[in-house]
Amino acid sequence: MHNHTNGCCDAASHVLTGLRGPLGRRRFLTLAALGGGAALLSATPLRHAAAAGNVEAMVLSCMDYRLVDDTARYMDQRGMTNNYDHVILAGASLGATTDKAPAWQAAFWDHVDVAKKLHHIQKVIIIDHRDCGAYRVFLGLDLKDDPVREKEVHTAQLQKLAALVKEKHPDLGVETLLMALDGSVEACA
The missing domain is CATH 3.40.1050.10 (Carbonic anhydrase)
Structure with a gap:
């Protein structure tokens, strides 16, 4: 996932910020579309998405x-x-x-x-x-x-x-x- 830490406040954006590797944004969206998004949200620890940081x-x-x-x-x-x-x-x-x-x-x-x-x-x-x-x-x-x-x-x-x-x-x-x-x-x- 790319650095999309834009300060969004909804739970899904916080979860997406914390997802890496095979359980990335596309997998989350697929699970959410299939009705598994709630289970993923409850199983994934929420991390705060900082609005500032350094990227190249x-x-x-x-x-x-x-x-x-x-x-x-x-x-x-x-x-x-x-x-x-x-x-x-x-x-x-x-x-x-x-x-x-x-x-x-x-x-x-x-x-x-x-x-x-x-x-x-x-x-x-x-x-x-x-x-x-x-x-x-x-x-x-x-x-x-x-x-x-x-x-x-x-x-x-x-x-x-x-x-x-x-x-x-x-x-x-x-x-x-x-x-x-x-x-x-x-x-x-």
């Missing part, structure tokens, strides 16, 4: 359901389990920069500000992915059949957002990454 990074990724688990797995493989805040926008870097969704831009910057204040992040990690539907919706581009052009377009968007982060928050580092549909990740500088 804030991750921005796309909402694409095909890569939610791959993104978490990638961050876990980097040794960053529970050491990042996670923001999700369709298109990731594109969602945070497109003029077609100005509220998303504002939400992204608000999240950066809050992540710095609450969790003292040191960097922003931006993870775009191949075959992204947001690029079709916002830019009218279907790039999945031209991987070279696809990487060029994503790299341009990633660099655009990275430059904005560095301009607004020169104290933060920025990583720009492109994930394939198999979960593999490459740097985009």
Whole structure:
């Protein structure tokens, strides 16, 4: 589970904060949906979720359901389990920069500000992915059949957002990454 210690006061959020490993958020939600949530709540010691703490990074990724688990797995493989805040926008870097969704831009910057204040992040990690539907919706581009052009377009968007982060928050580092549909990740500088 990622570091979602945002001060929520309901019992489920406290339980979720304390769950680790195989009995994580997804297992809790599955049990809750099947009617086992009450048993899990009574069997799991409640831990207070602190609103402040230190995490290494804030991750921005796309909402694409095909890569939610791959993104978490990638961050876990980097040794960053529970050491990042996670923001999700369709298109990731594109969602945070497109003029077609100005509220998303504002939400992204608000999240950066809050992540710095609450969790003292040191960097922003931006993870775009191949075959992204947001690029079709916002830019009218279907790039999945031209991987070279696809990487060029994503790299341009990633660099655009990275430059904005560095301009607004020169104290933060920025990583720009492109994930394939198999979960593999490459740097985009």
